[in-house]
Amino acid sequence: MTIYHQGTARLRKLPMSKAEREARLQLAACYRIFNHLGWVEMIFNHITLRVPGPERFFLINPFGLHYSEITASSLVLIDIEGNPVRESKWPVNKAGFTIHSAIHGNVASAHCVMHTHTTTGMAVACLQDGLSPTNFYAAQLHGGVAYHDFEGITVEAGEKTRLLASIGDRKAVILRNHGLLAWGPSLPEAFMTLWTLQRACDVQVAASAAGPLNPIRDEVFAQTVRESGPGEKRTCYDVFAAMQRLIDSKDPGYRD
Secondary structure (H helix, E strand, O other): OOOEEOHHHHOOOOOOOOOOHHHHHHHOOOOOOOOHHHOOOOOEOOOEOOOOOOOOOEEEOOOOHHHHOOOOOOOOOEOOOOOOOOOOOOOEEHHHHHHHHHHHHHHHOOOOOEEEHHHHHHHHHHHOOOOOOOOOOHHHOOOEEEEOOOOOOOOOOOOHHHHHHHHHHOOEEEEEOOOEEEEEOOOOHHHHHHHHHHHHHHHHHHEEEEEEEEEEHHHHHHHHHHHHHHHHHHHHHHHHHHHHHHHHOOHHHHOO
């Protein structure tokens, strides 16, 4: 796996703002939440979050740590090209950040990007027809899921343009033969979109193994999308806050 090694030319002595500290706490909590949910692929995959402020800096997991080990202080601050801007003993995964940088760099409202390789997410990504609109969670995402064809390990700069064209303005993405991706204007909103997509995949895989899938009437989709959680900002924040309280009760070490 190709990585960026930190170079001294780009390193700066930056004071840590209150906004960055709060972003670090939220992102570190999210990594522990992913671990709690089983959305972990050893040391791979990423959640990236833009730090509020005039410069386009982002936080990413240090390459080499399991999600259960990540803390607020160990997160790496990087620029849009994936270069560390403050000293860190950990490198950054180049392949992983290519996808994230394409979205962060070209979608103004994409402040958080999440990517996973869950078993059921990858299973649906490998299906010719992709996500089936036949369950409660898939119905909430009806018309809102983008697809992007697999082009190998994502390290080629040219794929960024094709990825953006595939995604358009849809915040839930199935990377064919690869995995799931979601983005949002905040971490809680991206999380709720990914959670809904993941649950849709879980249910589809389980139901498909049990028997033929029962279709949902076409006229039901508009109402389901309108009333669904992923589109309700307050719901997104309440869900994430509840999950963070759960992590605080069992695994508060992420705050270090």
